[in-house]
Amino acid sequence: MSNKKAQILKATETILATSGFHGLSMQKVANEAKVATGTIYRYFKDRDDLLNQLHEQILTYVAHRLEENVDESQPLKEQFTRMWKNLWYLPRQEDAPLLTRNQFESLPISHHDQLRQKKDVLFSTVHRFFNEGKQQGVFKPLPNPVLWAIGLEPSIGLTTKHLSDGLDVNDAILEDIINACWDAIILS
Amino acid sequence: MSNKKAQILKATETILATSGFHGLSMQKVANEAKVATGTIYRYFKDRDDLLNQLHEQILTYVAHRLEENVDESQPLKEQFTRMWKNLWYLPRQEDAPLLTRNQFESLPISHHDQLRQKKDVLFSTVHRFFNEGKQQGVFKPLPNPVLWAIGLEPSIGLTTKHLSDGLDVNDAILEDIINACWDAIILS
Amino acid sequence: MSNKKAQILKATETILATSGFHGLSMQKVANEAKVATGTIYRYFKDRDDLLNQLHEQILTYVAHRLEENVDESQPLKEQFTRMWKNLWYLPRQEDAPLLTRNQFESLPISHHDQLRQKKDVLFSTVHRFFNEGKQQGVFKPLPNPVLWAIGLEPSIGLTTKHLSDGLDVNDAILEDIINACWDAIILS
Amino acid sequence: MSNKKAQILKATETILATSGFHGLSMQKVANEAKVATGTIYRYFKDRDDLLNQLHEQILTYVAHRLEENVDESQPLKEQFTRMWKNLWYLPRQEDAPLLTRNQFESLPISHHDQLRQKKDVLFSTVHRFFNEGKQQGVFKPLPNPVLWAIGLEPSIGLTTKHLSDGLDVNDAILEDIINACWDAIILS
DNA sequence: GATGAATGAGGTTTCATTCAT
DNA sequence: AATGAATGAAACCTCATTCAT
Numbered sequence: 001m002s003n004k005k006a007q008i009l010k011a012t013e014t015i016l017a018t019s020g021f022h023g024l025s026m027q028k029v030a031n032e033a034k035v036a037t038g039t040i041y042r043y044f045k046d047r048d049d050l051l052n053q054l055h056e057q058i059l060t061y062v063a064h065r066l067e068e069n070v071d072e073s074q075p076l077k078e079q080f081t082r083m084w085k086n087l088w089y090l091p092r093q094e095d096a097p098l099l100t101r102n103q104f105e106s107l108p109i110s111h112h113d114q115l116r117q118k119k120d121v122l123f124s125t126v127h128r129f130f131n132e133g134k135q136q137g138v139f140k141p142l143p144n145p146v147l148w149a150i151g152l153e154p155s156i157g158l159t160t161k162h163l164s165d166g167l168d169v170n171d172a173i174l175e176d177i178i179n180a181c182w183d184a185i186i187l188s
Numbered sequence: 189m190s191n192k193k194a195q196i197l198k199a200t201e202t203i204l205a206t207s208g209f210h211g212l213s214m215q216k217v218a219n220e221a222k223v224a225t226g227t228i229y230r231y232f233k234d235r236d237d238l239l240n241q242l243h244e245q246i247l248t249y250v251a252h253r254l255e256e257n258v259d260e261s262q263p264l265k266e267q268f269t270r271m272w273k274n275l276w277y278l279p280r281q282e283d284a285p286l287l288t289r290n291q292f293e294s295l296p297i298s299h300h301d302q303l304r305q306k307k308d309v310l311f312s313t314v315h316r317f318f319n320e321g322k323q324q325g326v327f328k329p330l331p332n333p334v335l336w337a338i339g340l341e342p343s344i345g346l347t348t349k350h351l352s353d354g355l356d357v358n359d360a361i362l363e364d365i366i367n368a369c370w371d372a373i374i375l376s
Numbered sequence: 377m378s379n380k381k382a383q384i385l386k387a388t389e390t391i392l393a394t395s396g397f398h399g400l401s402m403q404k405v406a407n408e409a410k411v412a413t414g415t416i417y418r419y420f421k422d423r424d425d426l427l428n429q430l431h432e433q434i435l436t437y438v439a440h441r442l443e444e445n446v447d448e449s450q451p452l453k454e455q456f457t458r459m460w461k462n463l464w465y466l467p468r469q470e471d472a473p474l475l476t477r478n479q480f481e482s483l484p485i486s487h488h489d490q491l492r493q494k495k496d497v498l499f500s501t502v503h504r505f506f507n508e509g510k511q512q513g514v515f516k517p518l519p520n521p522v523l524w525a526i527g528l529e530p531s532i533g534l535t536t537k538h539l540s541d542g543l544d545v546n547d548a549i550l551e552d553i554i555n556a557c558w559d560a561i562i563l564s
Numbered sequence: 565m566s567n568k569k570a571q572i573l574k575a576t577e578t579i580l581a582t583s584g585f586h587g588l589s590m591q592k593v594a595n596e597a598k599v600a601t602g603t604i605y606r607y608f609k610d611r612d613d614l615l616n617q618l619h620e621q622i623l624t625y626v627a628h629r630l631e632e633n634v635d636e637s638q639p640l641k642e643q644f645t646r647m648w649k650n651l652w653y654l655p656r657q658e659d660a661p662l663l664t665r666n667q668f669e670s671l672p673i674s675h676h677d678q679l680r681q682k683k684d685v686l687f688s689t690v691h692r693f694f695n696e697g698k699q700q701g702v703f704k705p706l707p708n709p710v711l712w713a714i715g716l717e718p719s720i721g722l723t724t725k726h727l728s729d730g731l732d733v734n735d736a737i738l739e740d741i742i743n744a745c746w747d748a749i750i751l752s
Numbered sequence: 753g754a755t756g757a758a759t760g761a762g763g764t765t766t767c768a769t770t771c772a773t
Numbered sequence: 774a775a776t777g778a779a780t781g782a783a784a785c786c787t788c789a790t791t792c793a794t
Contacts, residue, residue, distance in 0.1 A: 004775090021209065025767055036776040038770075047768065116353065140368055142361065145349050149342045150368050157337045165304065167333050180328055180338050184372035192757085214785060224759045229786065380754090397585065401788055412755040414791080423789065492729065516744055518737065521725050525718045526744050533713045541680065543709050556704055556714050560748035568778085590764060600780040602766075611764065 005043040007033040012054050056118065063122035065090050070125065076133050077182060080151070083126070084178045087155040091163065126152070139185050151185040193231040195221040200242050244306065251310035253278050258313065264321050265370065268339070271314070272366045275343040279351065314340070327373050339373040381419040383409040388430050432494065439498035441466050446501065452509050453558060456527070459502070460554045463531040467539065502528070515561050527561040569607040571597040576618050620682065627686035629654050634689060640697050641746060644715070647690070648742045651719040655727065690716070703749050715749040 011033035015024050026047060030037040044050040070082045120127070130147045133139035139147060158177065161167040169177070199221035203212050214235060218225040232238040258270045308315070318335045321327035327335060346365065349355040357365070387409035391400050402423060406413040420426040446458045496503070506523045509515035515523060534553065537543040545553070575597035579588050590611060594601040608614040634646045684691070694711045697703035703711060722741065725731040733741070 026769080027767065030777090037768090038777065039775055041769070042774070140364065142364060142368065143355065145353070145355050146346065146357075146361075146365055146368075149345045149349065150338070150365070150372065153345050154337045154341065157341050158334065161333050161337065165333070167331065169334075173330065173334075176328065176330060177334055177338070180330065180334075180372045183374075183376055184338065184368045186371075188371055188376060190757095213783080215783085218760095225785090226760065226787075227758055230757070235785070402790080403788065406756090413789090414756065415754055417790070418753070516740065518740060518744065519731065521729070521731050522722065522733075522737075522741055522744075525721045525725065526714070526741070526748065529721050530713045530717065533717050534710065537709050537713065541709070543707065545710075549706065549710075552704065552706060553710055553714070556706065556710075556748045559750075559752055560714065560744045562747075564747055564752060589762080591762085594781095601764090602781065603779055605765070606778070 002043065004033075004035055004039060007035060008040055008043060008050070009054050009057060012050060013058070016054075056115075059119065059122060062090065063125075065093070066123070067125040070129075072128075076129070076136070076138055079129060080182055080185075081178055083129070084152060084155055084181065085174075087152060088159060088174070091159055133185070138187065140187055142185075147185050151181050154181055190231065192221075192223055192227060195223065196228055196231060196238070197242050197245060200238060201246075204242075244303075247307065247310060250275075250278065251313075253281070254311070255313040258317075260316075264317070264324070264326055267317060268370055268373075269366055271317070272340060272343055272369065273362075275340060276347060276362070279347055321373070326375065328375055330373075335373050339369050342369055378419065380409070380411055380415060383411060384416055384419060384426070385430050385433060388426060389434075392430075432491075435495065435498060438463075438466065439501075441469070442499070443501040446505075448504075448508075452505070452512070452514055455505060456558055456561075457554055459505070460528060460531055460557065461550075463528060464535060464550070467535055509561070514563065516563055518561075523561050527557050530557055566607065568597075568599055568603060571599060572604055572607060572614070573618050573621060576614060577622070580618075620679075623683065623686060626651075626654065627689075629657070630687070631689040634693075636692075640693070640700070640702055643693060644746055644749075645742055647693070648716060648719055648745065649738075651716060652723060652738070655723055697749070702751065704751055706749075711749050715745050718745055 008029060011029050012024070015028055015032055019028075026037055026040055029050075030040060033040075040050065044053065066083055066086050068086055070079050070086075072079070074082075126148065127144055130139060130144045133147075134141055154177075158167070158169070162169050196217060199217050200212070203216050203220055207216075214225055214228055217238075218228060221228075228238065232241060254271055254274050256274055258267050258274075260267070262270075314336065315332055318327060318332045321335075322329055342365075346355070346357070350357050384405060387405050388400070391404055391408055395404075402413055402416055405426075406416060409416075416426065420429060442459055442462050444462055446455050446462075448455070450458075502524065503520055506515060506520045509523075510517055530553075534543070534545070538545050572593060575593050576588070579592055579596055583592075590601055590604055593614075594604060597604075604614065608617060630647055630650050632650055634643050634650075636643070638646075690712065691708055694703060694708045697711075698705055718741075722731070722733070726733050
């Protein structure tokens, strides 16, 4: 990816994280990225395209981080814990996207279907994981999106509560939370 | 509440639900509400005030719906199911706010602390419920926000998946989901 | 004059003095005057009318103050000093208009001729004074507006410099200034 | 100075002179200057900045014109006449600002102190002139602002009376007026 | 007479996008 | 490829004025 394009995406992210959608303007992006305004339009068709590409980039980043060090040969619980922590520690990474996922959910519903397809590919590891668990009779026989919503997604909501609402979460509690989520998806 | 003020809030909600934050403009709100632009400013200091008041109104609505028909004298499981379903069926109500909660989380973080205080009051029933459960030794000894995030919040995420991503959820599955969330919060 | 009308004029003046023309709005006038917006329009045709009537009121006030204690039977120098001081101490009076004359000069040039006629009547004492002086061969044979501009008007400019630019003017200097202005208009 | 910036300043001046502050709007300035509205904001932070910069530009222009052809080696009376006429003929110059100074005095009192400092520098010639005259024992020992107010400022007031109120001032009278002002500042 | 809610034109300013260089 | 000045539509908001009560 071109150097300038990367700069522009990074700048967009920084501004979104700092000032929100309201504070985003092509001019500010250009300033932050240290390029001319016009340059943005060499790499992105328009504002929406920029936002969508950023969205995708972040989604890709998250997907990759999520499956990092997840070893299929290990027990499911192990894999689950790994994924949960990957999500949890994600926004605390050096090069992490500064955005919460929420900030993108409220985007104009462009390219909706196209995006869902991409998501399926990106998160295939998770699908594989849930399918495996159900096949082994360990997980409840619920649709994958449901398992995701009750097993892993809480990590995201809790991250927000932790980082901006000051919810105290130490390592011991973290283990308990993960176990609680595990309880949600397994057959008891 | 003044007639016009209600019209304006309703119009704002409609537009947000239809076109998102990007599609919201004071002109459009005025048109939708069938009032003059200037009229909005008799009832709201500015755009942010309008959004914040809408936010609060919805929050209040949700809080009230959430605790509807929740009978403290009934078993905790019963109460839990009731609340979960209240959340689940909420956006399908006639007069329900058309917005997902997500659409508000990405608002400019104005009046942050003020809002959290309000939230505590509004959702005191839930707090009472969680505290009761922990006292009885039925729930895991986790902070209330955590119990919320793993027990009830998934309802919201799933609603979105259900309504806009076409996730199929029939009554049987719904019971299973609620049970799964119950598993997350109870001591096994 | 009706009670409300007086209130409104006073309020207008206060606001003009405090926030300038830019800060003036019918709404603010109404608030300051403790009347309803609509009430203003019972007494004044429109904004311009309000401003013009205020202008006239102030002009009248100034004209009356100017000739206060000016005794035609006294020597011209005496009368001159009296008028000069009247102008000088005018904005320091209890009930004085809070506006410098300047603030009105830049009004839309409405009712121009009508106003000049009124001025002639209001300031007839000054005209009488200048004519007398010229007839007696004491004053330079210059048109009255010129005598005004060099003899008395400097009082106004100096007041501004004194009150807002911090120019120090004690009683001794004041006498010197008045004498200097007197030098300007008399035949030497 | 950029071409467009000059156009904009000139246009602002024209409109102010034509329609007064009330008639000034950024749209009109843009039209008159034949630029897009947005362009104004490349060169001026906002409306106030535009007005202030115009103010300064005019002040600078006036200051330069005022000292034009004022020869320090000539007698003080000569210099005085020169300055007085410079002021008098100033608004009749081809490229002169179309505004009377009055129209600016009623501006929002922004950058007040900053402005007074600039004034001191711009009008240093006048200060030098007054100091010289006092040192030589020709002028009355009054503060410079006073000498200005009684000696030179009347030129400005009279210009207005001449140009808009139809006061007749021929060359002979002009000489008399200047002499009268001279009388005001000299020790008799 | 008096009120003040309502109006909507018009004000200032921002910003996505284009285009000559 | 890159620039950034310029554009002008559209955003938010104000305010003189009207009118039903």
